[in-house]
Amino acid sequence: MPRINSPAELEELRKGILSKRDPNKSCITLCSGSACHASGSADVALRIEEEIKKQGLSAEVDLRRTGCHGFCERGPIIVIHPEEICYFQIEPKDVPEIFSQTIKEKKVLERLLYTDPITHNKIIHESEIPFYKNQERLVFGSNGNIDPKSIDDYLAIGGYSALAKALSRMTSEQVLKEVKKSNLRGRGGGGFPTGRKWEESRHAPGEIKYVIVNADEGDPGAYMDRSLLEGNPHSILEGLTIGAFAVGSHEGYIYVRQEYPLAVENVTIAIKMAEEVGLLGKNILGSGFDFNVKVHQGAGAFVCGESSALMTALEGRAGEPRPKYIHTAVKGLWDRPSVLNNVETWANVPLIINKGADWFARCGTERSKGTKIFSLVGKITNTGLVEVPMGMTLRDIIYKIGGGIPGGKRFKAVQTGGPSGGCIPEDLLDLEVGFDELTQAGSMMGSGGMIIMDEDTCMVDVARYFLDFLTDESCGKCVPCREGMRQMLKILTNITKGKGREGDLVLLEELSGVAGDASLCALGRSAPNPFLSTLRYFRDEYEAHIQEKRCPALSCKELIAYHIDPDKCQACMICLRKCPSEAISGGKNRIHIIEQEKCTKCGTCFELCPPRFGAVKKISGEPVPFPIPEGERILIRKSKEK
Amino acid sequence: MDKERIDRIIDKHQSEASSLIQVLLEIQSENHWLPKETLERVSEKLQVPFTRIQHIASFYKAFSLVPKGRHEIHLCMGTACHVRGAPRLLDMVQDLTGIKPGETDLDMKFSLETVNCLGCCALGPVMEVNGKTHGKMLPSKTADVLKNYE
Numbered sequence: 126m127p128r129i130n131s132p133a134e135l136e137e138l139r140k141g142i143l144s145k146r147d148p149n150k151s152c153i154t155l156c157s158g159s160a161c162h163a164s165g166s167a168d169v170a171l172r173i174e175e176e177i178k179k180q181g182l183s184a185e186v187d188l189r190r191t192g193c194h195g196f197c198e199r200g201p202i203i204v205i206h207p208e209e210i211c212y213f214q215i216e217p218k219d220v221p222e223i224f225s226q227t228i229k230e231k232k233v234l235e236r237l238l239y240t241d242p243i244t245h246n247k248i249i250h251e252s253e254i255p256f257y258k259n260q261e262r263l264v265f266g267s268n269g270n271i272d273p274k275s276i277d278d279y280l281a282i283g284g285y286s287a288l289a290k291a292l293s294r295m296t297s298e299q300v301l302k303e304v305k306k307s308n309l310r311g312r313g314g315g316g317f318p319t320g321r322k323w324e325e326s327r328h329a330p331g332e333i334k335y336v337i338v339n340a341d342e343g344d345p346g347a348y349m350d351r352s353l354l355e356g357n358p359h360s361i362l363e364g365l366t367i368g369a370f371a372v373g374s375h376e377g378y379i380y381v382r383q384e385y386p387l388a389v390e391n392v393t394i395a396i397k398m399a400e401e402v403g404l405l406g407k408n409i410l411g412s413g414f415d416f417n418v419k420v421h422q423g424a425g426a427f428v429c430g431e432s433s434a435l436m437t438a439l440e441g442r443a444g445e446p447r448p449k450y451i452h453t454a455v456k457g458l459w460d461r462p463s464v465l466n467n468v469e470t471w472a473n474v475p476l477i478i479n480k481g482a483d484w485f486a487r488c489g490t491e492r493s494k495g496t497k498i499f500s501l502v503g504k505i506t507n508t509g510l511v512e513v514p515m516g517m518t519l520r521d522i523i524y525k526i527g528g529g530i531p532g533g534k535r536f537k538a539v540q541t542g543g544p545s546g547g548c549i550p551e552d553l554l555d556l557e558v559g560f561d562e563l564t565q566a567g568s569m570m571g572s573g574g575m576i577i578m579d580e581d582t583c584m585v586d587v588a589r590y591f592l593d594f595l596t597d598e599s600c601g602k603c604v605p606c607r608e609g610m611r612q613m614l615k616i617l618t619n620i621t622k623g624k625g626r627e628g629d630l631v632l633l634e635e636l637s638g639v640a641g642d643a644s645l646c647a648l649g650r651s652a653p654n655p656f657l658s659t660l661r662y663f664r665d666e667y668e669a670h671i672q673e674k675r676c677p678a679l680s681c682k683e684l685i686a687y688h689i690d691p692d693k694c695q696a697c698m699i700c701l702r703k704c705p706s707e708a709i710s711g712g713k714n715r716i717h718i719i720e721q722e723k724c725t726k727c728g729t730c731f732e733l734c735p736p737r738f739g740a741v742k743k744i745s746g747e748p749v750p751f752p753i754p755e756g757e758r759i760l761i762r763k764s765k766e767k
Numbered sequence: 768m769d770k771e772r773i774d775r776i777i778d779k780h781q782s783e784a785s786s787l788i789q790v791l792l793e794i795q796s797e798n799h800w801l802p803k804e805t806l807e808r809v810s811e812k813l814q815v816p817f818t819r820i821q822h823i824a825s826f827y828k829a830f831s832l833v834p835k836g837r838h839e840i841h842l843c844m845g846t847a848c849h850v851r852g853a854p855r856l857l858d859m860v861q862d863l864t865g866i867k868p869g870e871t872d873l874d875m876k877f878s879l880e881t882v883n884c885l886g887c888c889a890l891g892p893v894m895e896v897n898g899k900t901h902g903k904m905l906p907s908k909t910a911d912v913l914k915n916y917e
Contacts, residue, residue, distance in 0.1 A: 159885075159886050159887065160886065160887045160888075160889055163885075163887040163890055163893075163902060164889075164890065164902065197887070197888070197889035198889045200889065343883065343884075344884070345844070345845035345846045345847070345849075345883045345884040346845050346846035346847040346884055346888055347884070348884065348886035348888070351886055383792055383829055384882070384885075421788075421789065422788075422789060422792055423827075424788050424791070424792055424827035424828070424829040424830065425827050425828030425830075426826065426827050426828060427883070438788065440785055441783075441784060441785035441786060441787040441788055442787075442819070442823070443822050443826040443827075444826070444827075500888065502846075502847035502889070502891070503847045503850045503851070503888070504850060508847075508889035509889065540846060543846075574846070576846045576847055579850075582850045587846075587849075587850075590846070590849055591846075594844075594883065600826075682854075682855075703907055705859070705862065705910070725858070725862070727855055727858060727859055727862075728852075728855050728906060729905075729907040732905055732907055733907055
């Protein structure tokens with residue numbers, strides 16, 4: 126591809142790409158994000174390619190492997206353009222029929238469509254499916270339409286026009302002013318105003334400055350940054366370059382977890398392509414502005430998501446944070462001014478430059494503008510990535526988009542903000558999501574993980590889980606975090622094992638206070654949040670564990686027992702055969718009994734007992750009923766009695 | 768791991784001391800663990816003290832200072848998998864393999880690691896063996912999956 130040297134040449138190139146594309150040619154977009162890949166989208170892609178070849182359709186049909194479409198629950202997903210027919214949970218065996226029916230005959234295959242769970246209507250188009258319909262996908266929307274490995278695809282949807290605008294028609298002050306005016310706040314967790322960070326760096330002394338993409342997405346249950354980086358890497362590069370221009374930086378880094386190999390691959394390809402056409406490198410678009418980007422892989426440390434720790438890691442050292450009396454924007458990487466923003470923050474920048482700060486600020490709450498991508502996971506019907514305007518209520522996100530709780534279970538809490546966040550109970554479901562709103566409720570926005578919990582989730586165990594995570598991930602540099610977390614974890618573990626004592630909760634609160642005040646970085650300071658928020662809203666569960674040695678959610682292994690109800694057992698032998706510890710006695714026509722001494726509480730019997738019998742019970746806080754006497758264990762089947 | 772392979776990786780990163788983590792990551796990915804002699808070579812070539820290399824190799828989770836088994840099991844312990852029953856799955860895998868997270872069995876057959884999120888939350892709880900994802904796992908299905916690996 127020839128190098129482009131001016132905005133006019135960029136537009137020429139774009140026109141050239143578009144003129145070669147026939148909007149009426151069939152194009153199958155197949156989600157190839159990590160989640161769909163895990164559900165088999167690579168096999169589907171191979172099958173589609175085979176079919177195109179076999180039928181000699183390469184002139185009539187294109188296959189485009191795109192990034193994540195968002196609706197991970199129903200993957201692998203394909204959309205057939207231009208009709209925009211959406212098929213879900215595709216298997217390789219469905220491919221021939223898709224070709225013979227939909228591609229050739231233009232007939233819709235009902236069985237692969239989305240079925241509305243309430244009306245039972247079949248829905249053909251993505252835009253009519255409730256999961257998509259209620260979203261506002263400004264940042265994430267292009268993911269499903271472009272091949273992340275092709276710069277042409279990004280250019281075809283108007284890519285790099287914001288960069289051209291910034292470099293040719295705006296001064297760096299104007300770019301900064303626009304971002305400041307938009308009130309864009311950091312999407313990585315803290316919610317710090319992006320424009321202010323840029324301004325601080327811009328005015329900081331020093332010739333060499335850095336801009337960095339934080340793609341060290343460590344919150345368990347959050348994967349939007351990965352999907353953006355995998356699915357639309359050029360949008361992040363474009364944002365980063367615009368930021369570099371505003372700050373006066375000529376070197377950028379992308380710090381990405383090594384656990385995200387596809388993201389590393391796609392962003393590396395994107396950098397190479399942008400360099401080839403001259404959208405990165407020297408004298409970008411003839412503006413005289415130089416900018417280069419390098420990819421740096423993280424080596425697996427949660428704390429490296431923290432800005433100063435990330436920069437230490439970039440320098441090739443162990444990622445430990447430092448006190449931030451002087452912001453990293455002034456003294457960061459190699460002690461030089463460094464702007465670090467999250468993936469999603471950078472991806473918002475081209476939109477703001479192209480459409481203006483007022484357009485961006487038109488949606489959202491008073492202090493949180495624009496949209497936010499959440500990863501909606503856990504006990505939810507529609508697992509996936511959703512992008513909604515700030516200010517949407519949790520209830521709308523969970524029920525309108527997420528489709529509510531599966532299996533007829535009752536909603537208990539939503540956990541936001543990752544290990545630094547907290548759990549929000551049912552009576553706060555009408556809370557509007559925004560940085561300050563969530564903080565007031567004792568949680569936080571974080572990077573956007575939203576883990577839904579139902580009645581089977583024990584809140585004490587959730588607090589213990591996060592403390593366990595943080596104890597493991599604490600870098601060990603400061604005492605309040607290193608030792609405080611360890612003590613908190615010890616006490617919480619005891620509580621979940623039925624060894625909780627009076628006074629434990631007071632002690633935990635005290636430890637939380639110290640860790641929260643005295644820790645060096647945000648990891649330690651926010652570490653007590655999962656405990657404090659669950660205590661605030663679910664104190665009764667803590668008390669049940671401590672006082673009655675009972676787990677109300679029937680989840681804590683040490684506090685529950687499995688038991689077979691003799692009146693319901695049909696002696697079907699399923700649990701008996703599958704019990705890994707051979708703890709179930711009985712036989713054909715002999716009611717099964719769990720021998721409590723042998724039971725390891727793995728739950729296999731509970732899972733396998735046919736729902737129509739429902740004979741295996743979980744109990745907590747009460748003694749296990751005595752097994753019925755040997756002589757009464759013969760099962761007399763009702764049908765035979767007659 | 769032979770010297771030439773190590774040197775090739777180091778040269779690729781222009782022998783810069785700041786690339787230490789990147790160099791170690793590449794060695795880890797090729798060799799599956801970091802033997803002492805390899806680290807000594809890295810220390811010599813990059814002019815980084817051996818103690819600092821040890822600090823880094825033990826600080827970051829991606830590195831292993833002990834050899835790995837033929838099959839690597841990664842069990843997702845992310846929050847979404849946790850609420851969908853990952854702890855019970857872990858118990859079962861531990862029972863079946865006889866090893867705890869971070870360990871390798873004596874036959875060098877399995878290594879077990881827990882990870883904090885594989886990002887396939889729709890498929891939770893997730894178990895990954897040699898990079899292949901097994902979704903919607905149940906303790907009762909575990910034995911059937913593991914018996915496919917020799």
